[in-house]
Amino acid sequence: MARTYGGVAPEQRRADRRERLLTAGLELFTTAGFRQTKITEMCARAGVSTRNFYEEFTGKEDVLRTLHDRINSLALEHVTAALDKVAEADAMTRIATLLDVFIDTVTVDPRLPRLNYVEAVGVSAELEEQHQVWVDRWATFIETEARRAAEHGVAPNRDYRLTAIALVGAATGLLREWQAHEPPLPVEDVGAELRALMLAAIMRPGKILEIPGNPGAPSGVEQSSREGDPGGGRLT
Amino acid sequence: MARTYGGVAPEQRRADRRERLLTAGLELFTTAGFRQTKITEMCARAGVSTRNFYEEFTGKEDVLRTLHDRINSLALEHVTAALDKVAEADAMTRIATLLDVFIDTVTVDPRLPRLNYVEAVGVSAELEEQHQVWVDRWATFIETEARRAAEHGVAPNRDYRLTAIALVGAATGLLREWQAHEPPLPVEDVGAELRALMLAAIMRPGKILEIPGNPGAPSGVEQSSREGDPGGGRLT
DNA sequence: GCTGTTTGGTAATCGAGGTTTTCACAATTT
DNA sequence: AAATTGTGAAAACCTCGATTACCAAACAGC
Numbered sequence: 001m002a003r004t005y006g007g008v009a010p011e012q013r014r015a016d017r018r019e020r021l022l023t024a025g026l027e028l029f030t031t032a033g034f035r036q037t038k039i040t041e042m043c044a045r046a047g048v049s050t051r052n053f054y055e056e057f058t059g060k061e062d063v064l065r066t067l068h069d070r071i072n073s074l075a076l077e078h079v080t081a082a083l084d085k086v087a088e089a090d091a092m093t094r095i096a097t098l099l100d101v102f103i104d105t106v107t108v109d110p111r112l113p114r115l116n117y118v119e120a121v122g123v124s125a126e127l128e129e130q131h132q133v134w135v136d137r138w139a140t141f142i143e144t145e146a147r148r149a150a151e152h153g154v155a156p157n158r159d160y161r162l163t164a165i166a167l168v169g170a171a172t173g174l175l176r177e178w179q180a181h182e183p184p185l186p187v188e189d190v191g192a193e194l195r196a197l198m199l200a201a202i203m204r205p206g207k208i209l210e211i212p213g214n215p216g217a218p219s220g221v222e223q224s225s226r227e228g229d230p231g232g233g234r235l236t
Numbered sequence: 237m238a239r240t241y242g243g244v245a246p247e248q249r250r251a252d253r254r255e256r257l258l259t260a261g262l263e264l265f266t267t268a269g270f271r272q273t274k275i276t277e278m279c280a281r282a283g284v285s286t287r288n289f290y291e292e293f294t295g296k297e298d299v300l301r302t303l304h305d306r307i308n309s310l311a312l313e314h315v316t317a318a319l320d321k322v323a324e325a326d327a328m329t330r331i332a333t334l335l336d337v338f339i340d341t342v343t344v345d346p347r348l349p350r351l352n353y354v355e356a357v358g359v360s361a362e363l364e365e366q367h368q369v370w371v372d373r374w375a376t377f378i379e380t381e382a383r384r385a386a387e388h389g390v391a392p393n394r395d396y397r398l399t400a401i402a403l404v405g406a407a408t409g410l411l412r413e414w415q416a417h418e419p420p421l422p423v424e425d426v427g428a429e430l431r432a433l434m435l436a437a438i439m440r441p442g443k444i445l446e447i448p449g450n451p452g453a454p455s456g457v458e459q460s461s462r463e464g465d466p467g468g469g470r471l472t
Numbered sequence: 473g474c475t476g477t478t479t480g481g482t483a484a485t486c487g488a489g490g491t492t493t494t495c496a497c498a499a500t501t502t
Numbered sequence: 503a504a505a506t507t508g509t510g511a512a513a514a515c516c517t518c519g520a521t522t523a524c525c526a527a528a529c530a531g532c
Contacts, residue, residue, distance in 0.1 A: 010508075010509090013509090033358065033360070033361070034358060035271070035358075035359065035360070038488090038489065038490085039489080039490065039491090040489080040490085048510090049509085049510050049511055049512085050490085050491075050492090050511090050512090051492085051493090051509085051510065051511080051512095052509080052510075054490095054491070054492085059490080059491095060490095118357060118358040118364070119358045120358070121354060121357035121358050122269065122270060122271075122354040122355045122356070122357050122358065122359075123271065123358075124269070124271070125269070128354070128416065132413075132416060135409075135413065162410070162421070162425055162426065162429040163429060163433065165409065165410055165413050166406040166409060166410045166429055166430065166433050167406070168409055169405050169406045169407070169408055169409015169410050169412070169413075170402040170403070170405045170406040170409065171405070172405055172408075172409050173371075173401065173402060173404055173405015173406065173408050173409065174398070174401055174402045174405050176405070177368075177371065177401050177405075180364065180368060185398070189398055190398065193398040193399060193402055194402065196440060197399065197402050197437050200436045200437055200439075200440045201433050201436055201437070203436075204432060204436045246478085246479085249479090274518090274519065274520085275519075275520065275521090276519075276520085284480095285480055285481045285482080286481085286482090286520085286521075286522090287479090287480065287481070287482090287521095287522085287523095288479090288480070288481090290520095290521075290522090295520080296520095
């Protein structure tokens with residue numbers, strides 16, 4: 001075992017093939033679509049035989065999950081690194097940085113949001129689980145920053161969980177539109193919009209919310225009760 | 237042609253079968269998932285033979301598209317009707333109404349958001365097109381209300397297109413979480429969050445934005461330039 | 473009641489694509 | 503140089519599910 005072939009170590013060759021398969025997967029999934037790409041197509045494009053394919057992955061879905069995880073991990077890495085650099089900055093700068101770096105990372109290539117927010121949706125239960133894990137992570141990230149802002153007195157002191165989830169959704173939706181829109185939406189506008197939305201959502205400036213305890217008003221944000229909803233309400 | 241069978245007219249029987257197939261589709265798509273439901277399963281559950289299935293639909297996707305369209309149409313109907321009733325109300329009440337009715341309609345049954353925001357994603361090009369049409373419609377809806385708010389002086393006078401798209405994304409993301417979350421998220425909290433987010437996004441109160449023309453600040457919302465982005469920026 | 477026509481269910485067909493296997497070759501080790 | 507084993511291409515296999523074709527049954531007109 002472990003012979004060096006063609007000058008390179010076997011693990012290296014394996015890794016190369018794996019990488020080429022991932023590249024081919026990203027390309028085909030985002031052009032033909034995940035459903036319609038065949039394993040043989042991926043192999044042909046990657047210059048890899050089906051035999052080797054099954055040596056690296058258990059199937060198409062495995063490739064998709066790996067890509068999905070990679071894209072998210074990459075973004076998280078970048079964001080974490082950037083936030084470390086502005087560890088001492090004020091809360092609002094940190095939030096703006098978080099968003100800018102995220103947007104920059106994921107809009108480098110329109111295929112990234114396409115894969116993450118279109119192709120990897122509704123494929124299987126495992127993938128949905130993986131999606132949820134990532135939403136949780138991103139939401140927690142945003143939540144943490146919001147809480148920091150609250151501690152610094154620039155945002156109200158409240159539960160930010162749902163706000164964070166909604167903001168993740170806003171980013172997802174906007175990026176999904178961005179990669180599909182014709183004519184293309186300017187990236188800067190998307191980034192600016194998200195930044196402004198996020199700041200507005202977190203600061204959520206007073207006006208109608210300044211006087212707590214008037215239940216007659218049509219809107220109001222109290223602390224969420226985060227409890228089970230008995231009888232989810234099925235449609236008959 | 238046109239014989240009454242079993243006491244009911246043939247078109248009635250057809251319509252009934254169609255309806256039963258749609259019901260079966262909704263159920264199976266949202267439990268087993270679209271990919272893994274077989275046509276024969278749908279037929280079995282609906283009590284309809286495959287022959288009759290192909291008389292009503294061209295395939296699985298046709299059922300999915302019909303359901304997707306129906307759910308959105310239903311919500312749009314409800315929202316339109318509700319807004320007509322508060323035609324004379326102030327802008328903020330209208331926006332709150334829009335959201336409340338939308339949320340109420342689509343959370344009646346967790347299968348509705350599940351189908352719309354999970355199962356119907358990334359299935360085919362046609363479905364993506366249909367999705368985009370609906371996002372456009374909803375965004376236009378929100379945009380219109382925001383503009384009305386601006387005209388009434390309760391919101392800044394600016395381009396609300398991207399904000400509207402982002403808000404649609406926020407609703408989508410929140411509802412997707414809602415139907416998947418364990419333990420379930422309280423519906424009222426989701427509605428309250430979306431209402432608050434939407435109001436905050438549209439009013440987007442001043443603070444750092446009050447002084448236009450300081451490009452050094454890390455954030456800022458100017459009028460978007462809505463133009464083509466030369467060279468989309470592919471990843472190498 | 474009988475016949476022709478429309479409807480519905482069942483079963484066979486057909487094809488596509490995923491998965492495995494085989495076979496030949498190349499490289500390395502002794 | 504011979505043996506051994508990793509490697510890749512291609513073909514065979516095989517499963518599964520969509521689609522169609524055929525047959526049985528129900529109804530209206532005569």
